[in-house]
Amino acid sequence: MTESLAAYVDHLWDAVVTVDEHAAVRRVFDAVDAGVPPEDVLLDIIAPVQHRVGEHWAANKMTVAQEHAATAINDRVIAALAHHRPPAAGAERGRITVACVDGEWHALPARLLAEVLRLRGWQVDFLGAQVPAPHLIAHLHQTGPQAVALSSSIATRLPTAHAAITACQAAGVPVLVGGAAFGQDGCYARLLGADAWAPDARTAADFLSRGMPDTRAPALGHQPVDDLPHLSDQEYSLVARTAPQLVKETLAQLEERFPALRDYSDRQRQHTAEDLAHITDFLATALYTDDDELFTGFLTWTGAILTTRGVPAHSLHPTLDALAAQLKDFPRARRIIGHARRILDDGPGIDGGPGADIGPGSDTRPGPGSSA
Numbered sequence: 001m002t003e004s005l006a007a008y009v010d011h012l013w014d015a016v017v018t019v020d021e022h023a024a025v026r027r028v029f030d031a032v033d034a035g036v037p038p039e040d041v042l043l044d045i046i047a048p049v050q051h052r053v054g055e056h057w058a059a060n061k062m063t064v065a066q067e068h069a070a071t072a073i074n075d076r077v078i079a080a081l082a083h084h085r086p087p088a089a090g091a092e093r094g095r096i097t098v099a100c101v102d103g104e105w106h107a108l109p110a111r112l113l114a115e116v117l118r119l120r121g122w123q124v125d126f127l128g129a130q131v132p133a134p135h136l137i138a139h140l141h142q143t144g145p146q147a148v149a150l151s152s153s154i155a156t157r158l159p160t161a162h163a164a165i166t167a168c169q170a171a172g173v174p175v176l177v178g179g180a181a182f183g184q185d186g187c188y189a190r191l192l193g194a195d196a197w198a199p200d201a202r203t204a205a206d207f208l209s210r211g212m213p214d215t216r217a218p219a220l221g222h223q224p225v226d227d228l229p230h231l232s233d234q235e236y237s238l239v240a241r242t243a244p245q246l247v248k249e250t251l252a253q254l255e256e257r258f259p260a261l262r263d264y265s266d267r268q269r270q271h272t273a274e275d276l277a278h279i280t281d282f283l284a285t286a287l288y289t290d291d292d293e294l295f296t297g298f299l300t301w302t303g304a305i306l307t308t309r310g311v312p313a314h315s316l317h318p319t320l321d322a323l324a325a326q327l328k329d330f331p332r333a334r335r336i337i338g339h340a341r342r343i344l345d346d347g348p349g350i351d352g353g354p355g356a357d358i359g360p361g362s363d364t365r366p367g368p369g370s371s372a
Contacts, residue, residue: 005036008045009052012077016049016070017062024073025080032084039119041081042112043202050074050108060308071108078111082118092123095145096208097173099127099136101152101161109179110151113201117149120205133164140171147174147195147212149204152181155188155298156281159224159236159288162192166218169195174215178204191289193227228290235330236287243284246326247276253322278302279319287332292339299340316344 008031015024031041053070056062062070098114100107107129114126125143127136140148148168152161158181168175174195182189186197195215198204218226225231239246251273255261264272279299286295299316306315320341327333 004034005040005044008036008041009048012045012049013052016053016073017066019069019073021073021076024077028077028081029084032081038081039116039202042078042115042119043200046074046077046081047112047201058305058308060305075108075111078108078115082115093121093209095123095125095143096147096149097125097127097136097139097143097145098149099131099151100129101150101157101164102130102132103157103160104152104154104179104181105129106153106179107151109153109201110149113149113151113178113204116201116205117208120209122208133160133167136164137167137171140168140173145173147176147208149208150175150177150194151179152177153179155181155294156278156285157181158188158192158285159240162224162227162288165192165194166222166224169193169215170217170222172215172217174212176204176207176212188289188291191228228288230290230332231288233332235332236284239280239287239327239330239333240284243277243280246280246323247273249326250276250280250319250322253325254318257318275302276319279316280323283323283333283336286336290332292336295336296340296343299344303344317341320344 008027011027011030012024015021015027028041028045031045032038036045050071053062053067053074057064057067096117098110098117100110110128111126114124117124125139125145127139136148150161150164150168152158161177161181165175165177176196176198177186177189177192177194178198178200182194182197184199186199189197195213196207198207231237251261251269261269261272279302282295282298286292299320303316320337324334324337324341327337
């Protein structure tokens with residue numbers, strides 16, 4: 001990034017953190033008027049600011065409310081930019097649908113891609129966050145796009161993404177996926193049978209400009225187990241279905257081991273249960289993908305988040321013990337939990353000894369602003 005672009009990033013950051021929407025819009029317009037291409041404004045100014053928002057949230061330098069406000073301003077800045085300098089008139093390349101998978105609320109990365117594609121001459125249907133697969137498929141039948149670009153930032157949406165990919169392909173529309181959920185190297189995109197993967201919006205736009213490959217419709221009656229034979233052991237289905245009971249029993253075991261938990265306020269108990277639910281959801285997703293590292297990576301990240309919030313990272317160990325005890329008859333689940341436990345034991349700054357609780361109000365819910 002050049003020095004001038006870095007200066008624009010700093011100016012926009014100052015406006016965003018002070019919740020000054022008008023100043024944020026002025027800074028972006030100044031960049032365009034000074035000759036910075038709108039695509040560069042989107043990807044080299046706005047996107048880095050949003051990434052910085054995520055970093056500040058993770059480092060406990062920004063509350064969830066402040067992150068939401070900053071993200072909302074960036075979203076409105078993108079909308080203002082779209083009307084400040086409309087794309088040059090010319091022949092459209094075709095039609096692309098851009099959407100987030102069902103359950104994915106982080107829409108800004110997909111919004112950035114949609115605007116880049118419009119600048120490059122595509123007709124874009126941007127469907128926004130959390131699009132249920134049946135509604136997405138109905139839209140494809142009505143509009144007939146050349147491709148679908150699906151975005152997801154949180155790995156727990158991968159089973160839903162798999163269903164959406166399969167449904168789009170059954171409708172004869174190839175699928176390009178992107179976002180942190182699909183792995184840094186796109187490993188989960190390949191696992192789930194996506195037609196293409198891109199690590200960022202610029203690469204995705206370049207790929208689409210060269211033309212998507214023809215997709216192959218899945219066989220009639222196709223099921224996830226046809227792509228992922230390990231699902232035949234039913235461990236994923238059982239863990240996903242019994243997740244509320246797993247969370248309830250884990251919390252009960254933690255309260256028995258650490259009596260201080262019983263004195264938690266309702267709010268503290270709610271946040272603790274939510275943290276436990278996220279851990280269980282990631283375990284289920286690791287079972288879906290049969291990937292130990294997916295669960296371990298989430299726990300390593302969670303440990304770092306807990307540490308920045310003053311909660312000992314070793315508080316994760318009794319949670320893993322409780323889950324392992326409940327899933328003693330699930331070989332893959334125990335393997336995944338055991339792998340995570342070993343990595344956490346060896347990791348820097350994580351004490352393997354008995355700890356406190358998982359943390360009142362630790363707010364480890366993943367994803368605010370970090371994936372643009």
